[in-house]
Amino acid sequence: MRITEHPILEFQRGEEVTFFFEGQELKGFEGETIAAALHAAGIKVLGHSPNMHRPRGLFCAIGNCSSCLMVVNGEPNIRICVEKLKPGMRVETQQGKGCLK
């Protein structure tokens, strides 16, 4: 959910762009991270851990942990908490440990 009114802050958002999550078309803003855009769309489960298949979501938001690894434009293991959103991006949950292509 996006904050519309804030007593202290004003949010300067970039251009609205379209991207895809598991093939589904979503909107986000240029300049924000993929994680932020997914969160704004209410998507919290970003994948499942490779061994125990436990659901994983955003945790540290600054590229410290490994909780948010996803496949972006076919490339695995992208930390979407620090990767910036770009128009037309294809974001997918990672099956297992991700495949090099």
Added chain:
Amino acid sequence: MKEIEILVIGGGPAGLSAATAAANLGASVLVLERDGKPGGQLVKQTHKFFGSKKQYAGDRGYQIGNLLIDECEKNPKVEVWTDSTALGIYEDGVVTAEGQGKHLKIKPKKIIVATGASEKMIAFPNNDLPGIYGAGAVQTLMNVYGIVPGKRVLMIGAGNIGLIVSYQLMQAGVEIAGIIEASPTIGGYLVHASKIRRAGVPILTSHTIIEAYGQESVEGAKICQLDAQWQPIPGSEQDLNVDVICLAVGLSPLTELCFQADCQMKYVPELSGHVPIRNESLETTRPGLYVAGDVSGVEEASSAMVEGRLAGICAAYSLGYGTDEAPKLQREALAELSELRAGPAGQKTVKGIMKLMDKGGAAC
């Protein structure tokens, strides 16, 4: 290979202050900042800061951040590389970094490590469920990107971060189910706590989380009370219906680079973890490597800025800059630090620094 007189690693309050101070004395400085914009944690702080005028008291954190950035940017002796993460400090003195898909090599004469801190983690069942965040992550989402993490939050930790982030969540329209704190007392500033209490949010000291639950993401949390021996009191369990659990259980100095650089390290609980042994000039046991801010012991942003300034002055002075004014500036900075730490709130830090200086043989 980029050659530079002083390399500052980290563009937060300590790093930016260090860069400006060193450049003001005439040294050329490069700042490495891993984020797209410098300012560190300041950019996420919406509350007014404490301290004195010298540390911009009364201004809001993000405003102070902008001030520090401005000062750096208008100084021609300072160069700031954003989106650049330091990767390693090697035995030949080369610092490597990654930026824009390139492997960057920097050969500095002096290094100031101002990498800040990272959030601590605690162990409880289902602590990895989506919907459980570090407090910093919630701040980033909320105050940088304007996105709230959920509807109803359980905050774990009543230190300053737990209190401030709870308040910020309420400002963003999110309900706080409660703040729980394992210790018997509130760790943060009590004005922050009172502000939250009078908004109707309970702060439960001597309480801990037993488990989080939920299928694919957080649906609730079980908490309980702790006795004087920090043991759970049977029968005191409560079930909270929340979709977010925010962990504000403390910070650890982000000292990986110091470990790598073979700085002599010591675990000092009062400084929140392993910190490099350093002298009064903030120089570590690796000659020419200085530290400032949370990496040298977790404290407030105000003292981080002064430490940064001190490290910047000392590093520049050691290169032959500011022969006349540096000693005076150094004394001023030290006096400011003592002043900031003089009260009861600063006693922990003072004790920690004494422990740190005590053994290890670093010369002052």
Added chain:
Amino acid sequence: MLNKTGVPTLEDIQTVSPSEERLKKGPVAIIECFQEIPCNPCTEACKQGAIRPMEDINNLPKLDLDKCNGCGVCLSRCPGLAIFIVDASYSDTEAIVRIPYEYYPVPQVGEKVVGLNRAGDELGTFEVSKVQSGGQKNKTYTIWLIVPQSLAMEVRGLRLRSTEIQPKETIVCRCEDITLGEIQALIKEGYSTIDEIKRAARAGMGPCQGRTCRMLIAQELAKFYSIPVGEVLMPTFRPTVKPVKLGTYAGGE
């Protein structure tokens, strides 16, 4: 009033309490059976002849305190779970109370459980020193609790600490899905430093390089060896601070 509350009164208890002197001598059965009902398995169970045969099956059991050696066979046979064994000779300050137990899960040796009195009030947290299975048919477990001497005639029930962390669902290393239970098991096995645990289980070797789990493991080691966290040997820190593509390094500057 026992018949109103289900809790035997002080007077009731006094009728079956051995003398201080007898208690100090060693294990002895305490038969807290106060209502005349048709029942006699305890008399059949006692091989010492301490519980005398009943003339009428409705009689209350009578225990010969001198003959009783506290073997506990009667405890597991009593259909009413009304027999306890108290051993006040255990140490100067502590006694053992043996309690019949028919719930699940069964406490483990070494586990701390909450001791309850006859009314179910909590008396504190006590360690389980032994767990005896009642066997396939009988199924009644006997739980041995170490309690202070002063509570030897008070503690008569137990409850598991439901608030205990369940190590199985608790993730310590997110990168490699390593649980608290696995870390604790490795420490118990003898892996004594963070480096050793890293090598045995890969905890801390993932993309985050131990940033989340390192100190959690340190805390577990500190707990196990009863040392301050600061004395736990830190692992070797190696470059690089974050994962970087081979292509980036190959490209040079």
Added chain:
Amino acid sequence: MQKSANVVIIGGGITGCAVAYEMAVRGVKDIVVIEKQYLSSGATGRCGAGVRQQWGTETNAILARDSVKRFEGMNEELEYDRDIEFKQGGYLMVSYTEKEWDQYKKNVAVQHNLGIPTKMITPLEAQAIVPHLNLNGLIGATFCQSDGHANPFHVVDAYYKAARRLGVKFETYTSVTGITLEKGKVTAVQTSKGDIATSTVINACGYAAGTICKMVGFELPLYPQRHQALVTEPVEPCQGPMVISLHHRLYCQQTPHGSFIMGVGDPNEPKDFNINSSWEFLEDVSRQATTVLPLLKNLRVVRQWSGLYDMSPDANPILDEVPGAQGMWVAAGFSGHGFMVGPQTAVLLTQKILGQQCFMPIERFGLARFLGGELDLESAVV
């Protein structure tokens, strides 16, 4: 710590732990292993983890061939509760120069004589095995399917647990400070935790073997040399064999866990004890790896480290009794491949010390070979 022992083994790596097991399983009682840090903290735990039979000298090839058999059944033999993660994805040794190809042919002849089923294959056949192999300039390759790699920590752990079950004692975080000699015979090992009286000492501490030999006044022909390695984040399986290009000085494998381990040898590496990592290595190995295996360019490095090879003059092991110190045996000089030959080295040395029939002539690993005559130099070292 105990005051005396039948056998004291110095070094808790693959060799030390395997010797402890082989002796104990043959009935030797009262064995102590002394390790300065923790088990596999030295060269074993830092190695590239490869197990290959494609060697140029017969000695190395026999040890490796027979060790492969041991690795294959190790989980069962040692009743290991985990998995040594032995993956026989083969070794693909690629050649990009004629000179190198000629050497490969000679090596394969040696291997075939010993029954090692190495195949000489064409670039296209090599590509069928590793689809992301760069064929540009590739002349040919040799491939042996039964080669592979194993998890060094788990292998050592397996030997340790098996030996411990047989009564062997392990003293970790204990360093050896001296060796006591009486009339040219070993009588005790001095350690940081006290002396242990013994008549048999096995010096199996890799590059530090020279330091231990100096304690009895013997100069071992051994020098340490740093070799660096890195490990990447894990990805789903995409590379079967270990790929070696001697021309690129590169080895590169994907572990069953999914991460890649790789390293390059540096011909200019000085002979010293430096064990720090360098940034130049990261660039060097990345260039070589992305040249030979371009697919890997998007794979992320998570950690680099280095270890020391214990180099002998001919890159072959030294297994012998130390001159002037009766009862003290040395097992060192493995020159970067001590891990893969560890299981059989341990058997050979044990057989010799116990006076049993050796499965191959141990004299070929003797110190006498350095006294004169031509050395059979191992060419296939990365």
